[in-house]
Amino acid sequence: MYEIRGLNEECGVFGIWGHPEASELTYIALHSLQHRGQEGAGMVVSNGSYLFGARGMGLLTDALTKDQLRSLKTFPYAIGHVRYATTGGSELSNVQPFLFKSHHGDLGLAHNGNLVNAMNIRRALEDEGAIFQTSSDSEVFAHLLRRSKAGGKKARIKSALRQLKGAFAFVIMHEDSLTVAVDDHGVRPLMLGKIDGAYCVASExxxxxxxxxxxxRDIEPGELITMTDDGIDFDRYTETDKPNMCSMEYIYFARADSEFRGTSTYTIRKALGKALYKEMDVEADIVIGVPDSSLAAAKGFSDASGIPQEQGLLKNRYVGRTFISPGQEARERAVRMKLSPVKDIVDGKRVIVIDDSIVRGTTSKFIVKALRKAGAKEIHMGVSSPPIKNPCYYGIDVSTHAEIIASKKSPEEICDRIGADSLTYLSVERMHEVYRTYGSRGECDACFTGKYPIEIIDQVLPQEKDLKTKGV
Known part of the structure; x- marks a missing residue:
């Protein structure tokens, strides 16, 4: 199964401690994080003595019924999760938050990211008699936590976290506490907030x-925060601090109104568009952005170049995420359902199209073809990120090398493939210049450069494993 856009973030998490409307607020928060995952959603709540949960497949409104929400309504402690699968299949058993029961107490767990040593740990645990209930890498943490011999709850959490490699933002609920932790590179974002005296955390x-x-504020790499009825405790599970937040959070995944270190992604994307103008020497009549995540970059390009921005492409907002079978014709049909040019705007014009990324090239090829059919005289593609050349091991469903067009073709070859008059990518150097302007401490750019900040222990991507298993 393939998604036409080519890039998908694994999930979004939320947690809140000590609010009388915790479950309702969690539901609203998850709705705002729906763009981070549409395959499943769930909540786990606590009454201070026991944990209760509900989850389901699909969008949040389908995953949780009114009866389920009503049953969770009175609980003051809650965590939630929206999921897109990168590790583990698309099935109910893998939908989070997970809820584990034992005589030592209940455990609720929500995870955003991907553990690169999960397979090795899982094999070792299974050899020692562990039985896994899901195919998700997140369950590994629960087993490590349960087997830890460290004294005290926080010490056991720290012990388990120190055995993990990869990207993670964990939200961990016990009956009497809510604990959150971010990997020592801070690849996946997690934010701290407060409402009516109650602390909360969210992916955005x-x-x-x-x-x-x-x-x-943003929760820092390696940080461990615990919330109880007595207040909030700030700690660290490791002294290592190597900030490498995912570049694609800025470029594509996060909503335009979300902030990182006090700056909205809209502002950063606009700056990326301005930076792209410095590298794109093209004369044109109008600039258009591919909706929705590229509109801010198009605005920045327009402001820097003086070329007017127009809404030359419209998005059908009543079409959900369209999963389609492989095949170019089927993919193009799916794109056609979502995007259409405005003939009156592009007819007879030299057009610059700004997009945030190109993965397979399917969308770009369709856009160029559709704009030409609508009468565009010239079509110049500008991409507000560097060429994506490498898979992601840290929680983004970027295709395998075989499906990433820039991994095997030059920008000139890609330009020819999609049928544009020119194609310009933002350089890695200018991308980082923009990030530094807005308080960057260093971003992961592995999908562009192949320089992975966290050692890859499990060398095979989940998608590649699946293909090999199927004999492809």
């Missing part, structure tokens, strides 16, 4: 805006 600040919570 747009969740705080949805519930009218205050955005306090």
């Amino acid at each position: 600040t747009c969740a705080f805006a949805a519930i009218n919570a205050e955005y306090i």
